[in-house]
Amino acid sequence: RxxxxxxxxxxxxxxxxxxxxxxxxxxxxxxxxxxxxxxxxxxxxxxxADLSGVPSSEFVPLESSPTSSSSSSSSTSSLSAFSIFQKGDLPSNMDLVAANEYWLDQVNELRAAKGLRQLVLDARWVDTATEWAGYMGENDLLTHTRADGKSMHQWIDTKGLDFTKRYSADGWVTNYFTENISWSYADNSQAGLEGALDDALGFFISETPDGAHYRTVYHEDWNSVGVGFYFREISENRYKVYMAFHYGSLEL
Known part of the structure; x- marks a missing residue:
């Protein structure tokens, strides 16, 4: 579209x-x-010459409210239909913004039940997660190790992200970033993509409370999340879906 x-x-x-x-x-x-x-x-x-037919007028900026605390770089409104890091062909009947919102709702529902703070979607995480999902999909891998041998933390440190200050109010304490990865199959539908996300979440929370994926879902340090996808068509309207989930404590 x-x-x-x-x-x-x-x-x-x-x-x-x-x-x-x-x-x-x-x-x-x-x-x-x-x-x-x-x-x-x-x-x-x-x-x-095309500009000659466009009427012109004086631009009058709107007054901004000094009490506003919104951030265009960290809200769902900043998510486009796909990240510029998206690789491969997108299935025609899938909405990746809606898929991110679906994941956010599922995770926040679990966190709310334990009294944990609610996460927000952040386009920066969608970009980094999409980049990594693309790498895994193009190479048919499920790995956290980068091609140059970097760990996921060493890799994320090269992305120029603004993390909260450790031990500050609402800042991170034990970890500022983590990555979960998964794969599943889906047909060319939004319900199919949500089913793939359900498979991933079901696997993550099936672990014992000390499991790495379980602890990610319920980690107290996170304030934001983003999901990236890569789709490998395996037959007509049938895809193998590679997924990367990035969580962290960003300056919002």
Missing amino acids: LRGRIILRVQEHGEAYYIHPKDLSLNYLQNGAEAYRIMRELSLGITN
Whole structure:
């Protein structure tokens, strides 16, 4: 549904990308001149002359409320239909934002039952989780070890994320990041994708309370989460789904 659209990556200073309608390639629109060049090269018929038909008016900025505490980089509204790190073909009947929201609801329900703080979806985690799910899917692996031998913590430390200060109010105490991974099968439907997520969560919480995945779901340090996917088509409308779940304590 984003073919031929321009998307903004909010968490990266509003970088703009054009999604080619045929091959779904991402084309970085660095500035106005570069945007015109790309559009002309793609034979989209855009020229400076097209601007003559667009009415102009003076821009009047809206007053912002000094009491607002919203953050565009850490809310569900900053999630696009897919991360720019998404690799492979997306099944046509799946909504990855809705899948992230589904996971959030399931995990928060479990956490609420134990009196733990509720998590929020964060686009930064969706990006890192999508990047890792793509690596696993392209290489048909289920692993936490990076190609260069880095651990997941060494790898995440290269991503420039802003973590909370340890021991600060609402900051992390024992861990600032972790990664769970899983895979399952799904047909080309939202219900199929939710079923794959159910399989993963069921496996995680089937562990004893000292199990690594169980402890992740109920960890007190987390304030945010994001899920990444990679889909390998194994037959018509049937997929092997690789999933990465990133949790942590980010500055929101």
